Amino acid sequence: MxxxxxxxxxxxxxxxxxxxxSSSGHLVLAQRFFxxxxxxxxxxxxxxxxxxxxxxxxxxxxxxxxxxxxxxPVWLNPVKAWEVDPDFRMMILIxxxxxxxxxxxxxxxxxxxxxxxxxxxxxxxLMATGTIxxxxxxxPLGGPRRSLxxxxxxxxxxxxxxxxxIPGLSRSGTTIAAxxxxxxxxxxxxxxxxxxxxxxxxxxxxxxxxxxxxxxLMAAPAAAGFFSALAAGYLALLILVKILTRGxxxxxAPYCWLAGIIxxxxx
Numbered sequence: 001m002x003x004x005x006x007x008x009x010x011x012x013x014x015x016x017x018x019x020x021x022s023s024s025g026h027l028v029l030a031q032r033f034f035x036x037x038x039x040x041x042x043x044x045x046x047x048x049x050x051x052x053x054x055x056x057x058x059x060x061x062x063x064x065x066x067x068x069x070x071x072x073p074v075w076l077n078p079v080k081a082w083e084v085d086p087d088f089r090m091m092i093l094i095x096x097x098x099x100x101x102x103x104x105x106x107x108x109x110x111x112x113x114x115x116x117x118x119x120x121x122x123x124x125x126l127m128a129t130g131t132i133x134x135x136x137x138x139x140p141l142g143g144p145r146r147s148l149x150x151x152x153x154x155x156x157x158x159x160x161x162x163x164x165x166i167p168g169l170s171r172s173g174t175t176i177a178a179x180x181x182x183x184x185x186x187x188x189x190x191x192x193x194x195x196x197x198x199x200x201x202x203x204x205x206x207x208x209x210x211x212x213x214x215x216x217l218m219a220a221p222a223a224a225g226f227f228s229a230l231a232a233g234y235l236a237l238l239i240l241v242k243i244l245t246r247g248x249x250x251x252x253a254p255y256c257w258l259a260g261i262i263x264x265x266x267x
Contacts, residue, residue, distance in 0.1 A: 006043075006221035007228045013047040014054065014232025018194075018240050020133055020173030020252050021259070022126060022164075023051070045205055046222045050229025052201045058237045059194050066091050066195075089148060090195070096151055097158030098199050104162030105207060123263035125168025130256030132170075132177050137250040145185035149192065153182040161196055168260070171197070173252070176244065186244045194237070 017023040056063065065087045074081035074088050081088040149157060160178040164171035172193055179189030243249065 003221055003224045006225040009043070010047055010050060010225035010228030011232045013044075013225075014051055014229040014234075015236045017048075017051040017229075017233055018054075018172050018236040020129065020170040020176070020240075020249065021256055022122075022129055022168050022170040022173070026259075043222065043225060047225050047229045048201050048204065050226040051233035052198065053226075053230045054233030054237060055194050055197050057234060059191065059198075062090075062191060062195060063198070066094075086148065090192075093149060093151065093154040093192075094195055094199065097154040097161070097196055098203070100155055100159040101162040101196070101200050102203060104159070105165060105203065108165075119263055121166070122168035123260045125166050126256045126260030126263060129168065129170045129173050130253040130260065133173055133256065134250045134253040136177050136180050139180045139247075141247040145188065146183045147185060147188045149179065149182050149184060153179075153184075156182065157192065157196065161193075161200055168263075170256075171200075172240065173249075173256075176249070180249075186247070186249075187241060190241055190244050 012026050013023050016026045069085065069087040069091055074085055078088070082092065157175050157178045160174040161171055163169060164174045172190075175193040175196060176189045179192055180186065184192065243251065
């Protein structure tokens with residue numbers, strides 16, 4: 001892989017990881033375009049690390065508060081902390097949400113990895129993403145909304161994130177949409193989705209690296225892909241929050257449907 005291809009794939013990853021159009025699906029299609037017929041799992045991990053770095057920068061205040069809470073004495077009385085400390089409640093909800101994500105990743109890993117070689121699976125998943133996004137149009141723009149999901153709501157968002165391992169099914173699209181359907185405010189749903197992304201990517205990194213056997217990765221293309229994914233990812237986060245807070249999340253649905261149809265008919 002040359003550096004130009006790596007930068008292009010990094011930009012594709014960064015923009016589509018957070019804009020609700022599925023980064024994994026677009027990576028599969030982009031890799032096919034560049035003649036990379038075998039799944040580039042290790043390189044994909046590098047690109048996801050780039051977008052992970054973008055998220056860490058974007059939610060650094062929330063992460064700082066969670067780290068501070070993790071090492072605070074609130075654990076001595078967790079029941080009271082759950083009632084009065086929103087940072088503690090956020091941390092527990094993120095842990096709960098990670099459970100279904102991890103179970104899906106562990107139980108269906110081999111089947112899900114196999115889907116990365118199927119453009120037809122990508123096409124149908126893109127169509128599903130578009131349908132999920134258009135349903136968010138019916139979520140009221142105004143009115144009282146929640147800042148955090150409940151325990152079951154966190155589990156549902158974690159389940160949505162786990163299902164989004166399927167290439168073509170947008171992780172940000174499904175998790176944010178789930179949050180909106182559960183009654184979260186638009187920015188609150190986005191922030192919770194971004195925080196869920198952090199442990200999910202760390203877990204995927206550990207899982208994939210443990211199963212790598214022989215795949216090589218050149219330093220220069222890896223660095224080019226990482227930094228282009230980081231820059232594009234941060235830009236996409238800024239764009240996404242602005243679009244979401246204006247109630248225009250469903251604007252991405254026609255693109256997903258069109259991309260899905262083209263993938264099914266042409267690719």
